[in-house]
Amino acid sequence: xxxxxxxxxxxxxxxxxxxxxxxxxxxxxxxxxxxxxxxxxxxxxxxxxxxxxxxxxxxxxxxxxxxxxxxxxxxxxxxxxxxxxxxxxxxxxxxxxxxxxxxxxxxxxxxxxxxxxxxxxxxxxxxxxxxxxxxxxxxxxxxxxxxxxxxxxxxxxxxxxxxxxxxxxxxxxxxxxxxxxxxxxxxxxxxxxxxxxxxxxxxxxxxxxxxxxxxxxxxxxxxxxxxxxxxxxxxxxxxxxxxxxxxxxxxxxxxxxxxxxxxxxxxxxxxxxxxxxxxxxxxxxxxxxxxxxxxxxxxxxxxxxxxxxxxxxxxxxxxxxxxxxxxxxxxxxxxxxxxxxxxxxxxxxxxxxxxxxxxxxxxxxxxxxxxxxxxxxxxxxxxxxxxxxxxxx
Amino acid sequence: xxxxxxxxxxxxxxxxxxxxxxxxxxxxxxxxxxxxxxxxxxxxxxxxxxxxxxxxxxxxxxxxxxxxxxxxxxxxxxxxxxxxxxxxxxxxxxxxxxxxxxxxxxxxxxxxxxxxxxxxxxxxxxxxxxxxxxxxxxxxxxxxxxxxxxxxxxxxxxxxxxxxxxxxxxxxxxxxxxxxxxxxxxxxxxxxxxxxxxxxxxxxxxxxxxxxxxxxxxxxxxxxxxxxxxxxxxxxxxxxxxxxxxxxxxxxxxxxxxxxxxxxxxxxxxxxxxxxxxxxxxxxxxxxxx
Numbered sequence: 001x002x003x004x005x006x007x008x009x010x011x012x013x014x015x016x017x018x019x020x021x022x023x024x025x026x027x028x029x030x031x032x033x034x035x036x037x038x039x040x041x042x043x044x045x046x047x048x049x050x051x052x053x054x055x056x057x058x059x060x061x062x063x064x065x066x067x068x069x070x071x072x073x074x075x076x077x078x079x080x081x082x083x084x085x086x087x088x089x090x091x092x093x094x095x096x097x098x099x100x101x102x103x104x105x106x107x108x109x110x111x112x113x114x115x116x117x118x119x120x121x122x123x124x125x126x127x128x129x130x131x132x133x134x135x136x137x138x139x140x141x142x143x144x145x146x147x148x149x150x151x152x153x154x155x156x157x158x159x160x161x162x163x164x165x166x167x168x169x170x171x172x173x174x175x176x177x178x179x180x181x182x183x184x185x186x187x188x189x190x191x192x193x194x195x196x197x198x199x200x201x202x203x204x205x206x207x208x209x210x211x212x213x214x215x216x217x218x219x220x221x222x223x224x225x226x227x228x229x230x231x232x233x234x235x236x237x238x239x240x241x242x243x244x245x246x247x248x249x250x251x252x253x254x255x256x257x258x259x260x261x262x263x264x265x266x267x268x269x270x271x272x273x274x275x276x277x278x279x280x281x282x283x284x285x286x287x288x289x290x291x292x293x294x295x296x297x298x299x300x301x302x303x304x305x306x307x308x309x310x311x312x313x314x315x316x317x318x319x320x321x322x323x324x325x326x327x328x329x330x331x332x333x334x335x336x337x338x339x340x341x342x343x344x345x346x347x348x349x350x351x352x353x354x355x356x357x358x359x360x361x362x363x364x365x366x367x368x369x370x371x372x373x374x375x376x377x378x379x380x381x382x383x384x385x386x387x388x389x390x391x392x393x
Numbered sequence: 394x395x396x397x398x399x400x401x402x403x404x405x406x407x408x409x410x411x412x413x414x415x416x417x418x419x420x421x422x423x424x425x426x427x428x429x430x431x432x433x434x435x436x437x438x439x440x441x442x443x444x445x446x447x448x449x450x451x452x453x454x455x456x457x458x459x460x461x462x463x464x465x466x467x468x469x470x471x472x473x474x475x476x477x478x479x480x481x482x483x484x485x486x487x488x489x490x491x492x493x494x495x496x497x498x499x500x501x502x503x504x505x506x507x508x509x510x511x512x513x514x515x516x517x518x519x520x521x522x523x524x525x526x527x528x529x530x531x532x533x534x535x536x537x538x539x540x541x542x543x544x545x546x547x548x549x550x551x552x553x554x555x556x557x558x559x560x561x562x563x564x565x566x567x568x569x570x571x572x573x574x575x576x577x578x579x580x581x582x583x584x585x586x587x588x589x590x591x592x593x594x595x596x597x598x599x600x601x602x603x604x605x606x607x608x609x610x611x612x613x614x615x616x617x618x619x620x621x622x623x624x625x626x627x628x629x630x631x632x633x634x635x636x637x638x639x640x641x642x643x644x645x646x647x648x649x650x651x652x653x654x655x656x657x658x659x660x661x662x663x664x665x666x667x668x669x670x671x672x673x674x675x676x677x678x679x680x681x682x683x
Contacts, residue, residue, distance in 0.1 A: 211603035
């Protein structure tokens, strides 16, 4: 083998690197001007069921928007970082988005934890941040640059209690998961119950990994005068509660689940026991069952088809939140006819009558969510499928 | 009074799940003094493989067999690739290796399978059986029965067969065992394969009750480990008694005290037991080997 000087390799590598970096420096000059939108999502890790559909949704729709000519005369350049569900990493990436990538706005923050960690970064930099996290703490108190798209657990409680009041079932029992979702929603439900004259006679809890809730349900069964049972929870817990509920022969008492289990897999897991269970959920789940007069029908059916055709996976409300966030932002940029962060922020706040997958959004300086209770549909499980409960039913 | 029986039934159902998981710890511990923290992952594999193979159209009994087969293969691989190369290391090092293996298996399952929860149909339907006014899921009997059969087999194997005695001899003193002609490497492989099989079977039996996903192993292993410690590590009967006791403690704690503190209540009782009898209820008297 002939001897080759290592210097040559270094020169070759250097030349190659130069040519590559040269390319990336030159290309924007040839292409159109771009506008950078950042996103930090939990694509992997324990919250990946949120981050994964959000990631796919953002990529898919940015591509579509660019194919249709972009926004305000510019193509969107999407910068996505994966925080793995870790709030510390999320904050680091948020700083990178601001300082290195110099994004105009951010749509992301899959969990409440990561969102809360990133809020100060965007507030300080005065860059609009549309969060995809559930908790009400994100927008209450209102922060100038922070918005969010998903419904809050408080709204879910209100929707359930509204339905209970209409059915004249005001003495209830609650059985909640002790995980973050269950605990937060339980607290909200306890807070808003008096507003709807709902009286919580007894409360039980279960751990997020428990495999049997018959003990808690037996205790609830033993309390006289319970007219309905509400189960704020997430994951497999509510499915087991539902199955144990039927096992103990309590099916005559109405059981309410939360929006946390609003997916087909809940019906699969709970099986026949799920019959008659009611829960509040976004219109996205029942798109094809909405009456044609429903303004959300077209949006949710289109999104569902596009998502399922591209990803070959069933649609989830989480991806829908990303869809809503992206289009609220793009609409604001179009109205502002600018990609200046401050102008865009002002226009986001003026969002009015935006029809998204999560509901119809009308924001104001005091409301950075912009959804009301009509954003939730009350569903009942019948014959292994969702059915819409008629208002007042 | 019907409440009492419902709590008891609930406790025994959950306890039987813990007992099945705890049994898996027994064999490896008997052979090597190693607590195999990847045991929960075999339980997960048993359930997940059965779910995915049966969804692919394979009849359930065959899918279950395949799942047990997969668990055994993974158990043997765990031994050959991770434990055997580290032979001579202390039990603590080996335990840490099993923790690493458990994290690896969980990550791999997340990629090979998915991140959703899955269920298996109950073997004998979902109509609850009424027992002294308490509603019992038929699957609970399968879990209890499965635990009973495995205890019996393990007991007969360890106490009545030459191979079983070789396992115990390997645990007692590896060098001495080798000197009397026991192939300790084979015995260890056997122990890992066997406990993987027990884990796999446990996963199949409990999935209709507990549901399964790629990460069910951690919590199950933790509770199973607590049950095994309570009953006495390495004793099959102790594992079952420990499991049933732990389940019942949780159920009565939740029923008569508060569901919020049921885990705390159960663990306090375990601590008290271990303070007074560190070897567990049925454990071998600890003999310090020098």
